[in-house]
Amino acid sequence: MDINNQVGLSHTHNYLLMERLLTRLVKKWAAGQDMEDALIAAKSCNMKGQKAILNYLGEDNTEEERINRATKEYSDLLERLHADQIDGCISVKPSQLGLCISYELCLKNLKAIINRAMKFRVLVWIDMESSKYTDDTLMLYLDLFAHYPEIGVVLQSALRRSASDLLHLMEVGAKVRLVKGAYHENEEIAFVHHEEINANYIKLLEMLFSRNYMNINGVENALKFAVATHDSKLIEYAIKLSKTAKIGIKNFEFEFLKGIRDELKRDLVQERFRVAEYIPYGDEWLPYSVRRLRERKRNLFLLARSLVQS
Numbered sequence: 001m002d003i004n005n006q007v008g009l010s011h012t013h014n015y016l017l018m019e020r021l022l023t024r025l026v027k028k029w030a031a032g033q034d035m036e037d038a039l040i041a042a043k044s045c046n047m048k049g050q051k052a053i054l055n056y057l058g059e060d061n062t063e064e065e066r067i068n069r070a071t072k073e074y075s076d077l078l079e080r081l082h083a084d085q086i087d088g089c090i091s092v093k094p095s096q097l098g099l100c101i102s103y104e105l106c107l108k109n110l111k112a113i114i115n116r117a118m119k120f121r122v123l124v125w126i127d128m129e130s131s132k133y134t135d136d137t138l139m140l141y142l143d144l145f146a147h148y149p150e151i152g153v154v155l156q157s158a159l160r161r162s163a164s165d166l167l168h169l170m171e172v173g174a175k176v177r178l179v180k181g182a183y184h185e186n187e188e189i190a191f192v193h194h195e196e197i198n199a200n201y202i203k204l205l206e207m208l209f210s211r212n213y214m215n216i217n218g219v220e221n222a223l224k225f226a227v228a229t230h231d232s233k234l235i236e237y238a239i240k241l242s243k244t245a246k247i248g249i250k251n252f253e254f255e256f257l258k259g260i261r262d263e264l265k266r267d268l269v270q271e272r273f274r275v276a277e278y279i280p281y282g283d284e285w286l287p288y289s290v291r292r293l294r295e296r297k298r299n300l301f302l303l304a305r306s307l308v309q310s
Helices: 003-029 035-047 064-083 103-120 131-145 162-171 194-210 232-244 262-270 285-295 297-309
Strands: 051-056 088-092 124-126 151-156 175-179 225-228 252-257 275-281
Touching (some): 035 051, 035 064, 035 088, 035 275, 051 064, 064 088, 103 124, 103 131, 131 162, 151 162, 162 194, 175 194, 225 232, 232 252, 232 262, 252 262, 262 275
Parallel strands (some): 051 088, 051 275, 088 124, 124 151, 151 175, 175 225, 225 252, 252 275
16 A cells, blocks of 8 residues: 555544544534434433523524524424423524624514514523624614513623623613623723633622612513533632522523533532523534634533543
């Protein structure tokens, strides 16, 4: 066998090995290709005392067919959550539903999903994407929240503007999921150092726990905000704040990605905290996986550890 054939076989072997490894990783944090896979994962969550947050993967859609498909998928998913009596909700990305084309198109599709959610009384989260969408995402949320309070929005501690945004959202009684952020941003609008992002996360946590706020109708809701992080120090600080805050244990929840920190999820459930698992599914798993790994190197370590334990 000549050297060229040997090199070719070596590359093929390495590619297949990498593909198998990546597939195993993806199966840890994505439920599978279709809705049935996601529903099975959601039922497994419920059996562990955790809520499920289902996300149909996809973003930056500009083709009408893909936008319509995503809108229908979420509408069908809401019906299945209700029919299967799953304790869960959905989380959608505006750029998946037409925001790349126009605000009006995205608002129309979100309204269709929200109307479906109202029928089944299911919470809908609006994910926060890169900073170019932040203003429109918050506008979409406030437009929809005025008509349907069972809707939440995500804020990223990496963005410098988030404290100001949070103040406004708290004034109207919004539901907020606090994350660090998984997008590369310009230093002028975002913190780029890990210590700064964590410090801002702590600041935003303190704001959330310091206010016992009502929704726009003056009726106190169970879930007001979500602490979405895998960082043990931030989780421990949130638990500390919860012991002295006016907000009760049912007014917030810890949220994790599927396949990460499973032992901690179990421990928090045993301590009677609310816990939810973010379960993505669909064929758009590659960009999602790359962003998750890029978000924080420790995610790779946490995934590898969970693979060994399983």
